[in-house]
Amino acid sequence: MSRVCAPVYITLLTVALSATLASAQEGIDVMKNCELIFHETFDDGTMDGWWVEGGQRVWVEDGRLHVKANPPADSTDGYVATVWCHQPFEGDVKIEYDAHVLESATGVNNINFFFHYSYPGEKTLYETRGERPEASYQKYHKIPGYIVTFLKDTREQSLALPEDEQPARVRIRRCPGFNLLAETYGYHCNAGRTYHCEIVKRGNEITFSVDGNRLLTATDNLGEPHNGGLIGLRTFRTWLWWDNIKVSRLK
DSSP: OHHHHHHHHHHHHHHHHHHHHHHHHHHHHHHHTEEEEEEEOOTTSOOTTEEEEEOSEEEEETTEEEEEEOOOTTOOTTOEEEEEESOOEESSEEEEEEEEEEEOTTSOOOEEEEEEEOOSSSSOTTTTGGGOTTOOHHHHTTSSEEEEEEEEOOOHHHHTSOGGGOOEEEEEEEETTTEEEEEEEESOOOTTOEEEEEEEEETTEEEEEETTEEEEEEEOOSSSOOOEEEEEEEEESEEEEEEEEEEEEEO
């Protein structure tokens, strides 16, 4: 039996190692071919350059942007929030950020990210902020942009697993229309842990990685890909902080 299984095991190990090396090399290639154009650390203690829609409270503390939208489980008050950056970004980009969930009354640990969002017509997202004072999710579904969803999977079968084995739910959507481009379940999204997230948008392909692990790749074939706009930090029934937000232009 060992004579039969050993070559198979070696082959599988070689394939896995090759995939890991290829992924690492791809990451190195992206790093070599990008230019950092934006870096927000909140170290100045202010939210200059950002505005808030919804939420219970948003503030800077110890060089981190805290976003609290986490009422008691039986409450519907202030349970969503979006924090927008005023600066637009165009073309193919790499976006990085650190996020850390402090509390979530319903255990969703919601870490969402909007990018390449732009209001249709002559007005801007900032000029139309009065249309979204409560940050209703459905209102963003009508505006052109992409949504990356990263949160704890709260399906019954996942919650039945040991906590350290409960997976995250990851989705990439295109708006308007809230169209699902790709979805997966895996890795984890736990409170009390800092996650380093990375979005790479090149042409019509979008990838999402966490802690150096590529979790999802989506191809936007629903028309011309969105090619510019604003980034937004989004959460639901969660209190979390954000930090080290970087945007790099891909060459």
